[in-house]
Amino acid sequence: MGIINQLYKGETMRTLALGLISTIILGLGFTGCTDDKKTEQVKVEAKKTYTIKLAMTWPSNFPVFGDAVINFKNMAEAMSDGRLNIRIDSKNKHKAPFGVFDMVKSGQYEMGHSASYYWKGKVPNTLYFTTMPFGMTASEQFAWFYYDDGMKLMDEVYKEHNLYSFPGGNTGNQMGGWFQKEINTLDDLKGLKMRIPGFAGEVISKLGVNVTNIAPGELYTALDRGTIDALEWVGPSLDLRMGFHKVAPYYYTGWHEPATELQFLINRKFMDTLPKDLQEIIKVAMKTASYDMLTQSNHESGKNWATMKKEFPHIKVKTFPKDVMSAIRKANDELLVEKAAADPLAKKILDSQANYMKQIRPWTLLSDYSYLKSLEEKKKKKKKKKTLRYQR
Secondary structure, three states, rough: OHHHHHHHHHHHHHHHHHHHHHHHHHHHHHHHHHHHHHHHHHHHHHHHOOOEEEEOOOOOOOOOOOHHOOOHHHHHHHHOOOOOEEEOHHHHHHOOOOHHHHHHOOOOEEEEEEEEEHHOOHHHHHHHOOOOOOOHHHHHHHHHHHHHHHHHHHHHHHHHOEEEEEEEEEEEOOOEEEEEOOOOOOOHHHOOOOEHHHHHHHHHHHOOOOOEEHHHHHHHHHHHOOOOEEEOOOOOHHHHHHHHOOOOEEOOOOOOOOEEEEEEEEEHHHHHHHOHHHHHHHHHHHHHHHHHHHHHHHHHHHHHHHHHHHHHOOEEEEOOOOOHHHHHHHHHHHHHHHHHOOOOOHHHHHHHHHHHHHHHHHHHHHHHHHHHHHHHHHHHHHHHHHHHHHOO
C-alpha cells in the first residue's frame, strides 16, 4: 500500500505540474493575442474618421466671424491628417441662429459657433463670458481665460448642460452703435428702440431704452424700416459691409463691449469620446483661430475706417455726453451689485473678473496707454509748432 500511495502521489504531482505549465503557456499565448489586439485597435483608431457638424449663428459667407470658423476647420482637418471632417452649417441652412446652444446640447450638432451672452435667457451666468461694459480689453480677457480662472469658471457654468465652451474669436473694442438721431441728453434715450445684447442691454434698459436682440442678417432691414431706431453691431470691420451708415449717420464710440469674445461650443459627451490626440488638435485649432480673428478684426477695422472716412464723409462720429455716460456707469454698477447678490456663482465670476482687472489694468495703463498717449502728445506739439509757424 505504501508503494502504491507513493506512485499515486507522484502521478498526481506530475499531472499538477503539467497542468501548471500548460496554463502558463496558454496564458502567455493569450497575452500575446491581447497585445496584438491592442496594437490592431490602435491602428484602427488611427485610421478612423470623425465627422463633426458645426452650426453657427452667422449667415453664409459672413466675414471675420465666419472666417474664424473656416480657419478652425482647415487647421483641425490638416493637423488630424484627415481624421476629422468638419461640416459647417450657417444659419441659412439650420434656420435657427439663436438655437445653437440647444442644438449642440442635444447632440443634433457636435459643435457650434456663436456668442455666450445670447444664452442669458436660458442660463443667466453665460452672460459674463463674452464681454462686460467698462471691463477688460481683449488682451486682458484672453489672459483671464487662459492664465487665471476664466476657463474654469466658464466650464462650471456649461458642464451642467452637456457642453464645453471655448473662446471663439475676439472683435476687440466695439463701437457704441449707429443712431438715426443725435443723443444730447438722457431724455433722448427714453423710448429709444435699440438692438443691443448682453449685459449692456440690461444696463441701458434701466435708462428707458427699449432693448431688443435681432439676428445679424435682419439688422439693416429693421433699422431701415423703423423697427428699431438704433443698433450696435461691431465696428468698421463688419459695419461697413452691413450698410448701416446709409440709414443712421451718427456713429458713437463704445463703452459696452471692450473685448467681445465669440465662442466655440462642443457637445461634452461627443468630445469626451474622441481620442485624446484629436481632442488636443481641436483645442489648439480653436485657440489659434480665436486669436487670429482678433488680428483680422483689427486689420479690417483699420482698412474699412479709412474707406468710411473717404467715401462717406456724412458719417458723424460722436461720443456720448458726460451726463449720459455717468448715468450709464451708475446703472452698470448697480446692476453688477444686483447680479452678485442674487446668485453665488455670478458673484464668483464677477469677483474674479474685478480682481483680475485690478491686477492687470495698471500694467495696461503703464504700457499700451502710456505709449499711445505719448504719441498723441507728440502729434499735438508738432501741430502747435506748425500753427505758430504759419502765424508768424
